[in-house]
Ligand code: ADP
């Protein structure tokens with residue numbers, strides 16, 4: 001019927017707007033490279049903050065001892081106890097607990113959030129057996145993974161620039177997050193020293209380097225998205241301090257805030273941005289990361305319901321609820337391999353109370369998921385290609401086959417198979433056959449936990 005034709009036309013139009021032909025991806029990568037230079041040249045020189053992390057020495061593999069980590073950066077937060085066994089044993093033992101953050105703490109006051117974290121950590125520590133107690137006079141040491149933009153003043157201090165990913169706690173902005181955390185420790189008598197404040201991307205680089213010296217960058221694709229990479233200290237004009245002995249510095253790009261006229265943005269993305277907690281910001285993140293992908297699909301379906309009666313004469317009311325389709329739901333529909341797409345049917349029924357969907361309708365829903373995921377994955381690959389360009393690892397020079405490895409982590413990368421394979425094949429496409437042989441992508445397991453513990457170990461006060 002005409003109505004159905006209209007719905008199909010809307011999907012086709014959306015597909016066109018989301019297009020990421022290889023030439024466009026090259027423009028995005030070039031723009032990323034240009035912005036990286038600008039962000040390194042001066043403070044505020046670019047939408048990319050290119051933050052100096054004070055991590056100028058990555059783990060050697062010799063790190064030993066018992067260290068703690070806190071991982072805060074999405075909807076869950078984790079406490080970890082990591083036993084490092086040096087080159088022979090690597091990560092000898094790891095115990096962790098995960099707690100979901102009550103939503104009211106994500107938009108409340110600073111001390112409420114930090115008190116909550118401190119309490120959970122104190123509980124975690126107090127439940128451990130005698131053998132883990134530090135000898136008298138010795139403090140427990142912690143790596144704090146705090147995955148929001150922070151202007152660091154040392155390896156173990158830094159002030160929050162802004163919140164992202166659904167957090168919005170006004171009185172914490174501008175404050176030293178380690179100071180806030182330590183205050184909460186003191187209130188409850190928890191004797192713990194924050195030895196390293198790290199971004200999850202930096203933890204990911206550190207974790208991956210522990211086992212592989214070819215690692216040059218880390219990328220997170222989870223609730224949000226971000227990247228960090230190893231830069232030559234000489235290539236950071238804005239750095240005022242002494243040059244580190246290693247000659248290197250890990251840079252936290254905060255690439256979620258990247259934006260460029262070359263990005264394929266649609267009216268749905270513009271609406272999502274306008275209605276978000278941080279309009280005008282984190283545009284790259286809003287078309288790539290797990291927090292948003294499912295909601296883009298919802299927005300297109302809603303428009304199809306309104307303008308093409310896609311789900312019948314009335315618009316299903318549930319479809320108007322922001323974030324009701326989460327990215328794991330989208331991923332489940334996208335991967336539905338059954339001939340009648342019954343996963344899609346069940347999801348539409350359970351989430352949206354839409355019954356009796358036809359196979360044709362379900363197919364269109366799967367197509368929408370594919371369009372949104374493919375755009376995000378291909379743009380992520382373009383971002384990675386931009387980093388490789390910046391550090392001169394995008395081509396093979398004089399036949400020299402120097403290996404470069406990108407460490408990836410995050411729930412989106414780990415669990416969304418279609419996203420991951422599209423990212424990997426697009427990166428190969430961008431690199432071309434010869435260079436693709438020298439660039440590897442690996443999953444860096446639990447960089448935000450183990451990486452933070454490793455950095456706490458390498459910045460221990462007892463070394
Ligand atoms: P965070 O980024 O919050 O630190 P994770 O790295 O675990 O945590 O990523 C969680 C995010 O990954 C979720 O918000 C969700 O968007 C995405 N995700 C988790 N599971 C899946 C899945 N099965 N398919 C697609 N995306 C998923």
Ligand code: MG
Pocket residue numbers: 071073074200222448
């Ligand atoms: Mg995380």
